[in-house]
């Protein structure tokens with residue numbers, strides 16, 4: 592008896608973004624990306640915001656991740672994009688209600704990332720009391736650096752964090768200027784949501800954020816890791 596089996600394959604495209612880690616690679620597969628806001632006092636005030644008394648955060652979709660040396664895309668009809676260089680932390684193991692004294696046991700690696708923001712959309716959302724998901728969530732709005740470092744080999748404190756556009760320095764600060772420790776961020780976030788292995792915490796940006804235009808070239812980094820490079824294109 593002859594019969595035919597028809598196999599239908601649904602093609603599922605995952606955004607697979609890898610970073611170099613030691614002699615190998617690490618694949619970023621977060622269930623969520625948690626972004627701190629106003630975590631450097633001088634950045635909070637440069638946008639006319641109050642300095643928060645505790646870590647505050649929003650979510651960015653994992654679909655926004657893009658690997659180093661790719662393009663940041665300006666979506667059609669969207670106004671000003673801003674750059675924000677941020678130290679990012681990848682979670683090693685599941686945890687909830689993590690206390691600060693063991694928070695570092697939950698950190699796998701560090702890497703530099705950009706929190707690309709459609710500032711016009713964000714300003715409009717802020718003025719209407721609406722969420723920021725649109726302003727922060729477009730594809731390509733979470734570019735990652737080429738290289739990560741293990742938490743066991745790297746202290747997040749005391750590191751220069753910088754960003755230049757077309758060779759001109761725009762952001763130049765130090766992670767010592769963070770208002771809250773990484774341990775405090777992990778502890779506070781984990782009181783709200785379970786942190787899963789691979790989840791990313793973006794720790795917020797220092798002052799100097801500014802506009803990006805199609806054709807711009809970005810270089811940015813954090814001491815101890817290879818700098819990231821991106822260009823900006825119009826969709």
Ligand code: MG
Nearest residue numbers: 675706795796
């Ligand atoms: Mg940010």
